[in-house]
Protein backbone atom coordinates (compact mmCIF):
# COMPACT_ATOMS: atom_id res chain seq x y z
CA UNK A 1 0.00 0.00 0.00
CA UNK A 2 2.79 2.40 0.94
CA UNK A 3 4.71 1.40 -2.12
CA UNK A 4 1.60 2.02 -4.27
CA UNK A 5 1.18 5.48 -2.75
CA UNK A 6 4.86 6.21 -3.27
CA UNK A 7 4.51 5.34 -6.96
CA UNK A 8 1.52 7.67 -7.35
CA UNK A 9 3.40 10.51 -5.65
CA UNK A 10 6.41 9.86 -7.84
CA UNK A 11 4.25 9.91 -10.97
CA UNK A 12 2.67 13.19 -9.89
CA UNK A 13 6.05 14.77 -9.10
CA UNK A 14 7.45 13.69 -12.47
CA UNK A 15 4.34 14.98 -14.24
CA UNK A 16 4.58 18.34 -12.46
CA UNK A 17 8.26 18.65 -13.29
CA UNK A 18 7.57 17.84 -16.93
CA UNK A 19 4.69 20.32 -16.91
CA UNK A 20 6.93 23.03 -15.50
CA UNK A 21 9.57 22.21 -18.10
CA UNK A 22 7.14 22.38 -21.01
CA UNK A 23 5.50 25.42 -19.52
CA UNK A 24 8.87 27.12 -19.37
CA UNK A 25 9.68 26.02 -22.93
CA UNK A 26 6.41 27.41 -24.10
CA UNK A 27 7.06 30.73 -22.43
CA UNK A 28 10.48 30.93 -24.04
CA UNK A 29 8.98 30.23 -27.44
CA UNK A 30 6.71 33.22 -26.98
CA UNK A 31 9.43 35.80 -26.53
CA UNK A 32 10.37 37.91 -29.54
CA UNK A 33 12.96 36.12 -31.73
CA UNK A 34 14.67 39.47 -32.40
CA UNK A 35 14.59 41.48 -29.16
CA UNK A 36 13.49 38.87 -26.53
CA UNK A 37 10.59 41.05 -25.42
CA UNK A 38 7.32 39.38 -24.43
CA UNK A 39 4.83 39.23 -27.29
CA UNK A 40 2.05 41.81 -26.87
CA UNK A 41 -1.36 40.42 -27.89
CA UNK A 42 -2.14 43.41 -30.12
CA UNK A 43 1.05 43.63 -32.18
CA UNK A 44 2.66 40.16 -32.17
CA UNK A 45 3.65 38.43 -35.42
CA UNK A 46 4.25 34.78 -36.32
CA UNK A 47 6.66 33.69 -39.04
CA UNK A 48 7.16 30.13 -40.31
CA UNK A 49 10.32 29.37 -42.28
CA UNK A 50 10.52 27.11 -45.32
CA UNK A 51 12.23 24.63 -42.93
CA UNK A 52 9.00 24.70 -40.87
CA UNK A 53 10.47 26.51 -37.89
CA UNK A 54 8.10 28.92 -36.16
CA UNK A 55 9.25 32.29 -34.82
CA UNK A 56 7.33 34.92 -32.93
CA UNK A 57 8.12 38.62 -32.88
CA UNK A 58 6.80 41.36 -30.63
CA UNK A 59 5.66 43.61 -33.50
CA UNK A 60 5.96 44.33 -37.23
CA UNK A 61 9.25 46.19 -36.63
CA UNK A 62 10.95 43.02 -35.39
CA UNK A 63 9.13 40.91 -38.02
CA UNK A 64 10.66 43.08 -40.77
CA UNK A 65 14.13 42.74 -39.21
CA UNK A 66 13.76 38.97 -38.80
CA UNK A 67 12.54 38.55 -42.38
CA UNK A 68 15.53 40.47 -43.76
CA UNK A 69 18.00 38.57 -41.59
CA UNK A 70 16.61 35.23 -42.71
CA UNK A 71 17.21 36.34 -46.29
CA UNK A 72 20.86 36.99 -45.49
CA UNK A 73 21.21 33.55 -43.96
CA UNK A 74 19.84 31.81 -47.01
CA UNK A 75 16.48 30.85 -45.56
CA UNK A 76 13.12 32.42 -46.14
CA UNK A 77 9.64 32.42 -44.67
CA UNK A 78 6.67 30.69 -46.23
CA UNK A 79 4.20 32.27 -43.82
CA UNK A 80 4.24 35.66 -42.07
CA UNK A 81 1.22 36.79 -40.14
CA UNK A 82 0.35 39.55 -37.74
CA UNK A 83 -2.73 41.23 -36.34
CA UNK A 84 -4.19 44.44 -37.72
CA UNK A 85 -3.32 47.10 -35.15
CA UNK A 86 -6.76 48.53 -34.48
CA UNK A 87 -8.96 45.65 -35.58
CA UNK A 88 -7.08 42.54 -34.44
CA UNK A 89 -7.88 40.68 -37.67
CA UNK A 90 -5.11 38.31 -38.81
CA UNK A 91 -3.30 39.61 -41.91
CA UNK A 92 -0.42 38.44 -44.12
CA UNK A 93 2.58 40.73 -43.63
CA UNK A 94 3.50 40.94 -47.35
CA UNK A 95 -0.11 42.02 -48.08
CA UNK A 96 -0.29 44.45 -45.17
CA UNK A 97 0.16 48.22 -45.05
CA UNK A 98 2.23 49.82 -42.35
CA UNK A 99 2.39 53.10 -40.52
CA UNK A 100 6.06 53.79 -39.92
CA UNK A 101 7.21 56.19 -37.21
CA UNK A 102 3.89 57.38 -35.81
CA UNK A 103 3.43 58.89 -32.34
CA UNK A 104 1.74 55.66 -31.20
CA UNK A 105 4.55 53.47 -29.86
CA UNK A 106 3.12 50.28 -28.32
CA UNK A 107 6.33 48.29 -28.77
CA UNK A 108 9.60 48.97 -30.64
CA UNK A 109 11.07 52.26 -31.91
CA UNK A 110 10.56 53.34 -34.63
CA UNK A 111 6.97 52.22 -34.29
CA UNK A 112 5.77 50.03 -37.19
CA UNK A 113 2.06 49.18 -37.04
CA UNK A 114 0.28 46.85 -39.46
CA UNK A 115 -3.09 47.46 -41.14
CA UNK A 116 -5.21 45.39 -43.52
CA UNK A 117 -5.62 48.16 -46.11
CA UNK A 118 -3.87 51.23 -47.44
CA UNK A 119 -6.90 53.38 -46.61
CA UNK A 120 -6.80 52.30 -42.97
CA UNK A 121 -3.05 52.93 -42.73
CA UNK A 122 -3.31 56.37 -44.37
CA UNK A 123 -6.20 57.34 -42.14
CA UNK A 124 -4.19 56.31 -39.05
CA UNK A 125 -1.10 58.24 -40.27
CA UNK A 126 -3.18 61.39 -40.77
CA UNK A 127 -4.39 61.07 -37.20
CA UNK A 128 -1.23 59.90 -35.41
CA UNK A 129 1.64 60.91 -37.68
CA UNK A 130 4.09 58.65 -39.45
CA UNK A 131 4.07 57.40 -43.00
CA UNK A 132 1.82 54.79 -44.64
CA UNK A 133 3.89 52.23 -46.57
CA UNK A 134 3.37 48.88 -48.22
CA UNK A 135 5.56 45.84 -47.42
CA UNK A 136 8.29 46.90 -49.88
CA UNK A 137 8.28 50.49 -48.62
CA UNK A 138 8.48 49.37 -44.99
CA UNK A 139 11.33 46.93 -45.77
CA UNK A 140 13.27 49.59 -47.71
CA UNK A 141 12.75 52.27 -45.05
CA UNK A 142 13.91 49.98 -42.25
CA UNK A 143 16.86 48.68 -44.30
CA UNK A 144 18.10 52.23 -44.97
CA UNK A 145 17.54 53.23 -41.38
CA UNK A 146 19.32 50.14 -39.99
CA UNK A 147 22.18 50.23 -42.54
CA UNK A 148 24.99 52.69 -41.89
CA UNK A 149 27.13 52.40 -44.99
CA UNK A 150 26.98 51.59 -48.70
CA UNK A 151 27.54 47.87 -49.33
CA UNK A 152 29.35 48.74 -52.58
CA UNK A 153 31.71 51.60 -51.67
CA UNK A 154 31.42 51.85 -47.84
CA UNK A 155 30.34 55.50 -47.93
CA UNK A 156 27.83 56.54 -45.28
CA UNK A 157 24.16 56.61 -46.24
CA UNK A 158 23.92 60.36 -46.00
CA UNK A 159 20.71 61.78 -47.34
CA UNK A 160 22.26 65.27 -47.75
CA UNK A 161 25.13 64.24 -50.00
CA UNK A 162 23.76 61.05 -51.54
CA UNK A 163 20.57 59.34 -52.69
CA UNK A 164 20.34 56.28 -50.40
CA UNK A 165 18.95 53.31 -52.29
CA UNK A 166 17.77 49.88 -51.11
CA UNK A 167 17.59 46.66 -53.08
CA UNK A 168 14.95 44.23 -51.82
CA UNK A 169 15.81 40.63 -52.66
CA UNK A 170 13.40 37.83 -53.48
CA UNK A 171 14.87 35.82 -50.57
CA UNK A 172 13.65 38.49 -48.12
CA UNK A 173 17.09 40.02 -47.56
CA UNK A 174 18.19 43.48 -48.66
CA UNK A 175 21.25 45.48 -49.74
CA UNK A 176 21.76 49.20 -49.20
CA UNK A 177 23.73 51.64 -51.33
CA UNK A 178 24.72 55.30 -51.09
CA UNK A 179 23.17 56.17 -54.47
CA UNK A 180 21.61 54.57 -57.57
CA UNK A 181 25.10 54.26 -59.09
CA UNK A 182 26.18 51.83 -56.37
CA UNK A 183 22.74 50.17 -56.33
CA UNK A 184 23.00 49.28 -60.02
CA UNK A 185 26.54 48.00 -59.45
CA UNK A 186 25.37 45.89 -56.48
CA UNK A 187 22.51 44.57 -58.58
CA UNK A 188 24.99 43.50 -61.28
CA UNK A 189 27.32 41.93 -58.72
CA UNK A 190 24.46 39.92 -57.20
CA UNK A 191 23.38 38.75 -60.64
CA UNK A 192 26.94 37.77 -61.62
CA UNK A 193 27.98 36.05 -58.41
CA UNK A 194 24.88 34.68 -56.72
CA UNK A 195 21.42 33.47 -57.61
CA UNK A 196 19.89 36.33 -55.60
CA UNK A 197 17.19 38.13 -57.52
CA UNK A 198 16.45 41.81 -56.93
CA UNK A 199 12.72 42.16 -56.49
CA UNK A 200 12.42 45.91 -55.92
CA UNK A 201 14.67 48.96 -55.88
CA UNK A 202 13.76 51.90 -53.64
CA UNK A 203 15.62 55.17 -53.96
CA UNK A 204 15.58 58.72 -52.67
CA UNK A 205 14.11 61.27 -55.05
CA UNK A 206 15.29 64.79 -55.70
CA UNK A 207 12.73 65.88 -53.07
CA UNK A 208 14.31 63.61 -50.42
CA UNK A 209 11.38 61.14 -50.47
CA UNK A 210 11.85 57.40 -50.82
CA UNK A 211 10.02 55.77 -53.75
CA UNK A 212 9.90 52.46 -55.66
CA UNK A 213 11.88 52.52 -58.91
CA UNK A 214 9.63 51.57 -61.81
CA UNK A 215 8.68 52.38 -65.40
CA UNK A 216 7.74 55.93 -64.39
CA UNK A 217 11.13 56.61 -62.83
CA UNK A 218 13.61 58.87 -64.62
CA UNK A 219 17.24 59.52 -63.74
CA UNK A 220 19.02 62.78 -64.47
CA UNK A 221 22.69 62.54 -65.47
CA UNK A 222 25.21 65.39 -65.81
CA UNK A 223 23.30 67.87 -63.62
CA UNK A 224 24.92 70.32 -61.22
CA UNK A 225 23.64 68.31 -58.21
CA UNK A 226 26.25 67.27 -55.60
CA UNK A 227 28.14 64.22 -56.79
CA UNK A 228 28.13 61.03 -54.74
CA UNK A 229 29.66 58.46 -57.10
CA UNK A 230 30.69 59.04 -60.72
CA UNK A 231 28.79 58.99 -62.99
CA UNK A 232 26.09 60.37 -60.69
CA UNK A 233 22.40 60.24 -61.51
CA UNK A 234 19.59 61.92 -59.59
CA UNK A 235 16.43 59.80 -59.29
CA UNK A 236 13.08 61.45 -60.02
CA UNK A 237 9.73 59.75 -59.41
CA UNK A 238 8.25 60.88 -62.75
CA UNK A 239 9.07 62.48 -66.08
CA UNK A 240 7.49 65.74 -64.86
CA UNK A 241 9.67 65.75 -61.75
CA UNK A 242 12.75 65.08 -63.89
CA UNK A 243 11.86 67.94 -66.31
CA UNK A 244 11.40 70.33 -63.41
CA UNK A 245 14.73 69.20 -61.93
CA UNK A 246 16.55 69.65 -65.26
CA UNK A 247 15.18 73.17 -65.77
CA UNK A 248 16.81 74.10 -62.47
CA UNK A 249 19.96 71.97 -62.41
CA UNK A 250 20.62 71.04 -66.02
CA UNK A 251 21.47 67.51 -67.15
CA UNK A 252 19.79 64.93 -69.34
CA UNK A 253 16.96 62.52 -68.67
CA UNK A 254 17.44 58.74 -68.75
CA UNK A 255 15.06 55.85 -68.18
CA UNK A 256 15.95 52.86 -66.03
CA UNK A 257 17.55 50.76 -68.80
CA UNK A 258 19.60 53.70 -70.08
CA UNK A 259 20.77 54.42 -66.54
CA UNK A 260 21.71 50.79 -65.93
CA UNK A 261 23.66 50.72 -69.22
CA UNK A 262 25.49 53.95 -68.33
CA UNK A 263 26.54 52.56 -64.92
CA UNK A 264 27.75 49.26 -66.35
CA UNK A 265 29.63 51.08 -69.11
CA UNK A 266 31.71 52.87 -66.47
CA UNK A 267 32.02 49.85 -64.17
CA UNK A 268 35.53 48.83 -65.17
CA UNK A 269 37.08 52.30 -65.19
CA UNK A 270 38.05 52.56 -61.54
CA UNK A 271 36.33 55.93 -61.39
CA UNK A 272 34.43 54.77 -58.41
CA UNK A 273 35.12 56.84 -55.35
CA UNK A 274 35.46 55.02 -52.05
CA UNK A 275 36.65 51.47 -51.47
CA UNK A 276 38.56 50.06 -54.45
CA UNK A 277 36.67 47.35 -56.27
CA UNK A 278 37.79 43.83 -55.45
CA UNK A 279 37.29 42.95 -59.08
Ligand SMILES: [Zn+2]
Pocket residue numbers: 032033034035036037057058059062108
Ligand atom coordinates in the same frame (compact mmCIF):
# COMPACT_ATOMS: atom_id res chain seq x y z
ZN1 LIG B 1 10.98 42.39 -30.83
Ligand SMILES: [Zn+2]
Pocket residue numbers: 037057058059060061062107108
Ligand atom coordinates in the same frame (compact mmCIF):
# COMPACT_ATOMS: atom_id res chain seq x y z
ZN1 LIG C 1 8.49 45.24 -31.03
Ligand SMILES: [Zn+2]
Pocket residue numbers: 150151152153154155177178179182229274
Ligand atom coordinates in the same frame (compact mmCIF):
# COMPACT_ATOMS: atom_id res chain seq x y z
ZN1 LIG D 1 28.32 53.65 -52.72
